[in-house]
Amino acid sequence: MKRQFTALFGVAALFTALSGVAHAQTSFSVDPLLITLSGQANSAVLTITNPTAKEIRFEIKAFAWELTPPDGAMKLTPTQEVVIFPPLVSAKPKMTQRVRVGTTAAPGAVEKAYRILVEELPTGDVAPVANQVAVRTRIGIPVFIEPTRPARGGGIDTMVRPR
Numbered sequence: 001m002k003r004q005f006t007a008l009f010g011v012a013a014l015f016t017a018l019s020g021v022a023h024a025q026t027s028f029s030v031d032p033l034l035i036t037l038s039g040q041a042n043s044a045v046l047t048i049t050n051p052t053a054k055e056i057r058f059e060i061k062a063f064a065w066e067l068t069p070p071d072g073a074m075k076l077t078p079t080q081e082v083v084i085f086p087p088l089v090s091a092k093p094k095m096t097q098r099v100r101v102g103t104t105a106a107p108g109a110v111e112k113a114y115r116i117l118v119e120e121l122p123t124g125d126v127a128p129v130a131n132q133v134a135v136r137t138r139i140g141i142p143v144f145i146e147p148t149r150p151a152r153g154g155g156i157d158t159m160v161r162p163r
Helices: 002-019
Strands: 022-024 029-031 035-037 043-050 056-068 073-078 082-085 088-091 095-103 112-121 133-135 138-145
Touching: 035 043, 035 095, 043 056, 043 088, 043 112, 056 082, 082 112, 088 095, 095 138
Parallel strands: 022 133, 035 138
Antiparallel strands: 029 043, 043 095, 056 073, 056 088, 056 112, 082 095, 112 138
16 A cells, blocks of 8 residues: 555656646647648648747648548558648748648549648757657648549448457
8 A cells, every 4th residue: 555655646746747847839720620622623722820939840741541440540651642832841930831732633433531741840949958848739631632523422331340
C-alpha cells in the first residue's frame, strides 16, 4: 500500500511540475476543412491564417486515403495525384497565406478520396528551454474528386468482422 501511495504521489508531483510548462506556442486557422474537386474545377485554394505575432512554418503533403476492412482503419499512401503549391509555407505574423491544391487525376466512375496533411514545423528561432514542451499541430483535410456521373441511390454496407 505504501509503495502504491509513493508512486501515485510521484506521478501527481510530475503533473504539477509540468502543468505550467506544457503549452501551445502558436495558433492558426485553415480554411476550408473539406475540398471537393471535379472535372470542371480541378483546383482549389487553401487559406492559412496566422493571427499571432510570430511567423509559423508548415509542410503540406498529399496522401491517397482509404479505409481498410475489417475494422475500417484509415490507410494513407503518398500520392502524386494531388498537387500542392507551395508544399512548404511560411505564414508571416498577422497575415494570410494561400496554397493551391489541384489534381492530375481525371475523374472516374467512382469518387476518389485523398487527404492533405498541414503540419506545423518548428520555428528554429528559439533555443530549447529545459523543462518545456513545444506542441506542434497537424491537420488532416479530406479532398474528394467527384465521379464523372454521380450515381444516386441508397443502401447499407455492413462490415463483417472475422471470428
